[in-house]
Amino acid sequence: MGDRGKVSELAGLSAILGLAALGCVLLYGLRVFISGKIWYLYLVLNLALACVPYLIAVAGSLAVQAAAPGRPRKLMVAPFALAWLVFYPNSPYILTDFIHVVNRTYLRSGAGIGNDTMLWYDLVMNAAFAFMGHFIGLVSMWFVQGFMRRAWGGLASRILVLVAILLSGFGIYLGRFLRLNSWDLLISPQLVLPRMGEAAQDPKALLFSLAFALFIFLTYASLVMFKQLSLPREKAL
Numbered sequence: 001m002g003d004r005g006k007v008s009e010l011a012g013l014s015a016i017l018g019l020a021a022l023g024c025v026l027l028y029g030l031r032v033f034i035s036g037k038i039w040y041l042y043l044v045l046n047l048a049l050a051c052v053p054y055l056i057a058v059a060g061s062l063a064v065q066a067a068a069p070g071r072p073r074k075l076m077v078a079p080f081a082l083a084w085l086v087f088y089p090n091s092p093y094i095l096t097d098f099i100h101v102v103n104r105t106y107l108r109s110g111a112g113i114g115n116d117t118m119l120w121y122d123l124v125m126n127a128a129f130a131f132m133g134h135f136i137g138l139v140s141m142w143f144v145q146g147f148m149r150r151a152w153g154g155l156a157s158r159i160l161v162l163v164a165i166l167l168s169g170f171g172i173y174l175g176r177f178l179r180l181n182s183w184d185l186l187i188s189p190q191l192v193l194p195r196m197g198e199a200a201q202d203p204k205a206l207l208f209s210l211a212f213a214l215f216i217f218l219t220y221a222s223l224v225m226f227k228q229l230s231l232p233r234e235k236a237l
Contacts, residue, residue, distance in 0.1 A: 006065060010058055017054070017136055021047055024132055027125045034118075039106035043097060043129045049090040049181075050133035056084045057140035057147075064147040077151040081160060084144050087182045088164050089171030091137020092216055095130045096176045138216075138223050165220070169213030170196075173205050 024047060028040055060080030067076035100106060101122050107115050141161060148157035174180040178199060184192050199205045 007062065010061065013139070014054075014058065017132075017139070021051070021132055021136075024125075024128045027128055031121065031125060035106075037106070040100075040122075040125070043094070043126065046090070046094045046097060047129050047133050049087075050094055050136050053084050053088040053091055054136045054140040054143075056080055056087060057143035060084065060147045061143045064150050067151075073151045077147050081144060081148055084140065085160070085164055085167070086185060088137060088140065089168040089175065090133075090182060091140065092134050092168060092212065093172050093175050094133035095212075096172060098126055098130065099176075101126050134219065138220050141220055142223060142227065161220070165216050166209075166213050168216055169209035169211070170200070170205070172212050173208045174199060177205070177208075 025044055028044055031040055032038055057080075060077050063076050063080060064073060067073040101119070104115075104119070107118055107122065141164065144164075145157045145161050148160050171182075174196065178195055180192055180195065
């Protein structure tokens with residue numbers, strides 16, 4: 001596929017994902033209309049953050065095509081891979097927002113609609129946001145593995161994906177329980193790194209991290225197998 005074909009493919013996929021994300025926002029808008037409250041606004045914000053690694057991955061995919069093979073290409077894609085590694089946990093993190101549904105934190109409609117009905121609506125709405133956020137992250141992982149394979153080879157691309165999966169589970173823990181995010185690591189590493197070290201020694205943190213890492217691995221492996229069936233000539237894991 002030529003450069004123009006690749007750009008067109010990326011644009012088409014981005015448009016589809018954008019429309020799907022807009023559908024999630026419409027679900028949220030209806031929830032606001034029913035309740036008169038903006039309780040679930042964080043879902044919209046977290047979905048926007050989930051798109052950041054995708055944008056980085058798309059930019060890296062375009063950059064690898066523009067760079068000359070060899071050392072220039074390796075140097076070109078390295079910053080994209082590192083930035084993606086830092087921001088990727090934002091995508092699966094949105095799965096933890098189900099805690100508010102479990103706790104029925106915002107189960108008040110204010111419009112004469114029964115709580116049981118609103119509970120199901122909130123479940124569907126949160127599931128839509130969680131699925132889209134996580135799926136967008138998986139697609140970004142596929143793109144990153146692709147441009148890393150072209151620039152650094154298959155082994156390096158696999159290592160990066162495995163590191164991302166392991167670290168993302170830990171990153172989700174840091175975000176949910178220590179209220180840290182990717183920006184904190186960039187802005188105040190001297191404050192974040194000691195807290196990360198303490199969390200790494202907590203058995204509960206490790207169990208949580210491994211559970212999410214396994215979930216991400218299984219879902220990404222499913223995506224890879226689906227892509228291999230659809231595109232048998234394209235190499236993946």
